[in-house]
Amino acid sequence: NAGVTQTPKFRVLKTGQSMTLLCAQDMNHEYMYWYRQDPGMGLRLIHYSVGEGTTAKGEVPDGYNVSRLKKQNFLLGLESAAPSQTSVYFCASSYGRGQRTEAFFGQGTRLTVV
Amino acid sequence: AQTVTQSQPEMSVQEAETVTLSCTYDTSENNYYLFWYKQPPSRQMILVIRQEAYKQQNATENRFSVNFQKAAKSFSLKISDSQLGDTAMYFCAFMKPNDMRFGAGTRLTVKP
Numbered sequence: 001n002a003g004v005t006q007t008p009k010f011r012v013l014k015t016g017q018s019m020t021l022l023c024a025q026d027m028n029h030e031y032m033y034w035y036r037q038d039p040g041m042g043l044r045l046i047h048y049s050v051g052e053g054t055t056a057k058g059e060v061p062d063g064y065n066v067s068r069l070k071k072q073n074f075l076l077g078l079e080s081a082a083p084s085q086t087s088v089y090f091c092a093s094s095y096g097r098g099q100r101t102e103a104f105f106g107q108g109t110r111l112t113v114v
Numbered sequence: 115a116q117t118v119t120q121s122q123p124e125m126s127v128q129e130a131e132t133v134t135l136s137c138t139y140d141t142s143e144n145n146y147y148l149f150w151y152k153q154p155p156s157r158q159m160i161l162v163i164r165q166e167a168y169k170q171q172n173a174t175e176n177r178f179s180v181n182f183q184k185a186a187k188s189f190s191l192k193i194s195d196s197q198l199g200d201t202a203m204y205f206c207a208f209m210k211p212n213d214m215r216f217g218a219g220t221r222l223t224v225k226p
Contacts, residue, residue: 031211031212035216040219041218042120042205043205044216048213059215088157094209101166102149102161103149103159103161103207103209103214107157107158108158
């Protein structure tokens, strides 16, 4: 099973450029999340989705947009990249409720904005 | 919003000894889940242990166990018989179904 797959794994952007990070899960999970990880700050929630067609803001949503057009995919967009968005980005998915509740993570995407 | 606090940025332990990592959280929710995740240098996030808030019994998984104090909003992780492969970042996490928050992490080093 693939689990949660993030594309790409590494990317270097110039300031002002745009890009989209793709997250795909094959576990039929309702909930999906995007996090950024910075040294000393743990994982901070950017946006999340509780189902197809729905999205909501997390702790640090500014500068990012998301879409969940299909249940298995959750896209994170940067419209105009800034050096402050240099980070490692993680996507996760979960059932959300019940005994199988836990978050499954992708491998992470290391993004550098120069 | 929920907050999760890990007050120990770094810890070390000798191989085969026991170590406890601390975690506190703040929430007004009554039903939620708590987790410890391990992140080795490979960057992969690995679930160590899970605790449902409605369960009074502390969760255990082999060498890993938790001390869950719901009233005190405390959720510590005990690692027994520490092994070199336990060296990693450890994150405490709080989840209600539509939201999951993490602490800043504790870097654990197991020394031979």
